[in-house]
Amino acid sequence: MNPETTSWDRPPGRLRYVAWVPVALFFLFVPLFLPVYLQGILTKALIFAVFATSLNLLAGYTGLFSLGHAAFFGLAAYTSSILVVHYGLKSFWLVAPAGVFMAVLFACMFGFIALRVSGTNFFLVTLALGELLYSVAIKWKSMTGGTNGLVNTSAPNLGLSWLPVDPPFFYYLVLGVSAMSLLCLYFVTRSPLGVALQGIRESEPRMRALGYNTWLFKYLAFIIASAFAGVAGVLFAYHSRVLVPMHLGVTTSTLVMLMVIIGSDRVFLGPAVGAMVIILLEHPSSLYTPERWPLILGSIFVIAVMFLRGGISSFLEKTWEKAFYASAKR
Amino acid sequence: MESLSINVLNGIAFGMILFLIASGLSVIYGFMGVLNLAHGVFYILGAYFGLIVRRHEGSFVLAALAGGLAVGLLGLVLERVFLSLLHKRINEQVLLTLGFVYIFSNIVRWVWGPYAKLIDPPAFASGTIPIGSASYPLYRLVIILMGLAVAAGLWLLNNKTRAGSILRAGMDDREMTVGLGVNYGLVATVVFVLGAFVGGFAGFIGLPIVAVHPGIVFDILLLSLIVIIVGGVGRIEGVLLGSMIIGLIDSLGRAYFPEFAYFTMYIAMIIILLVKPTGLLGRAL
Amino acid sequence: MQALSVKGLCLDFGGLRALWDVSFDIHIGERVAIIGPNGAGKTTLFNVLNGQLKATAGRVSLFGQDITRLTTYERVHLGMSRSFQLTTLFLNLTVLDNTLLAFQGILPSRFQLLKPLSSYRSLYHKARELLGSMALWEKRNEPVTTISYGEQRKLEIALALASRPKLLLLDEPNCGLTASENTEMIAQLRKLGTEITVILVAHDMDLVFGFAEKIIVFHYGKIISQGTCDEIRRDERVKEVYMRSQETSG
Numbered sequence: 001m002n003p004e005t006t007s008w009d010r011p012p013g014r015l016r017y018v019a020w021v022p023v024a025l026f027f028l029f030v031p032l033f034l035p036v037y038l039q040g041i042l043t044k045a046l047i048f049a050v051f052a053t054s055l056n057l058l059a060g061y062t063g064l065f066s067l068g069h070a071a072f073f074g075l076a077a078y079t080s081s082i083l084v085v086h087y088g089l090k091s092f093w094l095v096a097p098a099g100v101f102m103a104v105l106f107a108c109m110f111g112f113i114a115l116r117v118s119g120t121n122f123f124l125v126t127l128a129l130g131e132l133l134y135s136v137a138i139k140w141k142s143m144t145g146g147t148n149g150l151v152n153t154s155a156p157n158l159g160l161s162w163l164p165v166d167p168p169f170f171y172y173l174v175l176g177v178s179a180m181s182l183l184c185l186y187f188v189t190r191s192p193l194g195v196a197l198q199g200i201r202e203s204e205p206r207m208r209a210l211g212y213n214t215w216l217f218k219y220l221a222f223i224i225a226s227a228f229a230g231v232a233g234v235l236f237a238y239h240s241r242v243l244v245p246m247h248l249g250v251t252t253s254t255l256v257m258l259m260v261i262i263g264s265d266r267v268f269l270g271p272a273v274g275a276m277v278i279i280l281l282e283h284p285s286s287l288y289t290p291e292r293w294p295l296i297l298g299s300i301f302v303i304a305v306m307f308l309r310g311g312i313s314s315f316l317e318k319t320w321e322k323a324f325y326a327s328a329k330r
Numbered sequence: 331m332e333s334l335s336i337n338v339l340n341g342i343a344f345g346m347i348l349f350l351i352a353s354g355l356s357v358i359y360g361f362m363g364v365l366n367l368a369h370g371v372f373y374i375l376g377a378y379f380g381l382i383v384r385r386h387e388g389s390f391v392l393a394a395l396a397g398g399l400a401v402g403l404l405g406l407v408l409e410r411v412f413l414s415l416l417h418k419r420i421n422e423q424v425l426l427t428l429g430f431v432y433i434f435s436n437i438v439r440w441v442w443g444p445y446a447k448l449i450d451p452p453a454f455a456s457g458t459i460p461i462g463s464a465s466y467p468l469y470r471l472v473i474i475l476m477g478l479a480v481a482a483g484l485w486l487l488n489n490k491t492r493a494g495s496i497l498r499a500g501m502d503d504r505e506m507t508v509g510l511g512v513n514y515g516l517v518a519t520v521v522f523v524l525g526a527f528v529g530g531f532a533g534f535i536g537l538p539i540v541a542v543h544p545g546i547v548f549d550i551l552l553l554s555l556i557v558i559i560v561g562g563v564g565r566i567e568g569v570l571l572g573s574m575i576i577g578l579i580d581s582l583g584r585a586y587f588p589e590f591a592y593f594t595m596y597i598a599m600i601i602i603l604l605v606k607p608t609g610l611l612g613r614a615l
Numbered sequence: 616m617q618a619l620s621v622k623g624l625c626l627d628f629g630g631l632r633a634l635w636d637v638s639f640d641i642h643i644g645e646r647v648a649i650i651g652p653n654g655a656g657k658t659t660l661f662n663v664l665n666g667q668l669k670a671t672a673g674r675v676s677l678f679g680q681d682i683t684r685l686t687t688y689e690r691v692h693l694g695m696s697r698s699f700q701l702t703t704l705f706l707n708l709t710v711l712d713n714t715l716l717a718f719q720g721i722l723p724s725r726f727q728l729l730k731p732l733s734s735y736r737s738l739y740h741k742a743r744e745l746l747g748s749m750a751l752w753e754k755r756n757e758p759v760t761t762i763s764y765g766e767q768r769k770l771e772i773a774l775a776l777a778s779r780p781k782l783l784l785l786d787e788p789n790c791g792l793t794a795s796e797n798t799e800m801i802a803q804l805r806k807l808g809t810e811i812t813v814i815l816v817a818h819d820m821d822l823v824f825g826f827a828e829k830i831i832v833f834h835y836g837k838i839i840s841q842g843t844c845d846e847i848r849r850d851e852r853v854k855e856v857y858m859r860s861q862e863t864s865g
Contacts, residue, residue: 113603254432
């Protein structure tokens with residue numbers, strides 16, 4: 001069941017909007033009272049929330065499960081860092097769009113290749129294409145620093161001298177960009193194109209029989225998803241300060257897929273919740289059992305796929321709906 | 331620079347290793363439609379288990395079989411307990427295998443550590459034999475023979491046995507085979523176990539040439555995937571052709587264009603995808 | 616100008632010939648039924664007309680235009696629409712969403728990616744009209760998986776009608792329906808205006824003789840007879856084919 005469909009006649013659900021107030025308050029004010037490293041964790045969570053949601057546009061909404069999505073994330077990250085470090089371009093307004101542009105450029109090429117296949121083959125091809133970029137990142141040492149990584153410790157330069165450069169500043173930049181990105185993606189999912197993508201997921205032959213050029217829609221979904229992965233990538237470059245080829249490769253691609261599934265690929269905010277949960281869980285794990293984190297993560301994932309049909313979010317939403325509509329009926 | 335024939339031989343040997351690596355994946359993918367992302371894990375587990383047996387029993391062949399069997403057993407458990415519950419939901423099954431990768435590669439790291447394992451070829455197959463003016467490692471020739479044996483075995487299974495025809499029919503029309511009284515769940519389990527066995531077996535016998543450690547799980551998977559994309563899914567001939575092509579391209583590439591050698595297989599893959607997406611011996615478009 | 620003109624259509628399926636030199640013409644506004652025993656190639660014919668399968672040889676013309684090489688979705692834009700024998704709906708989406716998608720199929724706004732679909736009031740009203748005429752409006756917010764089979768079949772047809780087609784291909788529209796649902800369906804089909812040309816594949820002789828003006832009889836991928844209802848009723852070859860198939864299936 002996809003609760004994200006359009007319907008005018010559903011009760012206005014004012015409660016849904018009200019629920020956003022505490023969330024907004026939390027994200028706006030709580031970080032001010034947190035130590036810097038916790039701010040950093042929240043920042044990373046927001047970045048991955050955008051990254052995961054972008055993947056879900058392809059996976060949950062269109063039914064195209066990509067295991068190479070980190071390619072665009074990493075490409076944008078590397079591009080922006082390379083521009084700063086090797087070419088001395090300081091302005092965020094130049095570097096960020098350039099990063100996203102690179103991601104989109106490659107999406108245009110890769111999408112064309114990847115969409116030659118469908119279904120399970122799509123997993124295959126996207127994984128291979130992602131690894132291709134990973135290999136390039138390792139080999140092209142002069143640009144990327146190879147496995148030693150690319151270091152960029154400068155903060156994003158917005159060219160606004162009156163802005164302070166203290167830690168919370170970057171968090172708020174990320175918060176703003178993430179919120180806007182998520183909102184954009186939300187509108188895309190509710191748009192005619194977004195609903196068409198869901199139709200393609202449900203039955204591609206039927207969509208074609210209704211007049212839709214389904215290849216084109218899938219291609220557009222691929223590009224849009226990559227663009228937003230690129231946005232997340234650019235932010236990540238500044239957050240992480242060191243980029244390694246792993247950020248483009250299968251480990252990151254599978255990590256973000258895990259976030260999508262654990263959080264739920266059937267609900268818009270599912271992947272964002274999944275990203276938050278995983279990043280927040282990663283922290284205590286790194287303190288107590290750093291070696292066993294993949295095992296823990298893998299186990300949660302298996303549980304999610306097996307039992308929480310639709311991940312944590314969907315499970316919570318069903319419980320939430322039951323609780324609310326039960327009380328509303330009185 | 332080595333002669334052309336040595337390079338070709340190397341290409342074939344590498345191709346055979348690729349074939350052994352990829353066949354386990356192809357069996358499961360071709361017959362069940364499930365992409366077993368944990369294939370790389372099965373591969374290394376076969377090597378690790380085999381090593382334990384070898385340390386105790388000493389026999390190379392026994393160790394290889396034991397490695398395969400142990401992994402086959404693991405595959406049995408995973409299929410029965412987890413995969414079969416997601417009956418018909420292929421995407422979820424594939425994702426599940428992704429979870430297995432995380433879990434089992436971490437367990438391997440926990441138990442055996444991150445260090446690479448490499449062994450010498452067994453006594454009966456070590457040393458070199460002269461080919462032309464050069465000496466060629468005997469084990470590589472053994473690998474070629476081994477690969478051909480596995481290929482022949484799988485081909486016979488596929489084309490000459492009743493089980494094979496059931497599998498092929500099932501690939502095309504699941505409902506019909508169920509209607510004909512075939513227990514599809516059982517078939518799925520058998521296929522998965524077979525694929526796991528082949529994967530584990532390949533892991534051990536590849537040990538004298540391919541060092542094994544938890545970090546290579548995705549590399550193994552990737553190589554298998556490229557072979558399958560190029561050669562086509564579902565038929566052993568396809569996997570064999572794909573691995574030969576990739577092996578030769580890689581070997582000749584390294585010899586003549588060392589700068590780009592690494593990427594030759596990706597280029598081959600992309601060309602195939604653009605020209606014939608189902609692979610060289612895959613179904614017609 | 617004919618609504619649909621098919622000449623010498625052949626289709627090979629990996630060694631097997633599924634359609635043999637099929638030729639027929641359909642006039643604008645005509646109601647045609649394609650009948651024949653199971654496996655005769657009727658749905659395959661539809662798949663070729665629809666563009667889902669590429670003909671090995673032959674020509675298909677829609678309102679005078681050669682569409683043989685066109686894709687399925689291009690044909691929809693030229694006025695062709697089709698319903699499926701096996702219900703092919705967007706199962707996890709609501710009835711309303713299914714309908715809206717059907718209306719959007721030929722509209723340029725389908726590429727729109729920022730305005731919410733829910734803001735397209737005119738589509739909403741069109742959907743209301745269409746679903747209302749099929750008594751599906753009350754179920755508009757239900758996911759398709761939860762509505763009854765009969766309702767799904769109705770929706771299947773509704774989707775095909777949404778694009779205001781000039782040529783409607785209905786593949787076994789009453790497949791699996793109860794007697795009362797069947798009568799309802801036949802009444803619905805009668806209500807369709809003469810600006811729509813209708814071709815249906817059917818097994819139900821009540822539907823066929825009650826609805827069609829012309830009948831085309833298929834057997835083993837070939838047309839063995841075509842004509843008016845009376846002509847077909849009297850045709851010996853047709854009776855023979857049906858009797859023979861009754862024996863083998865009986």
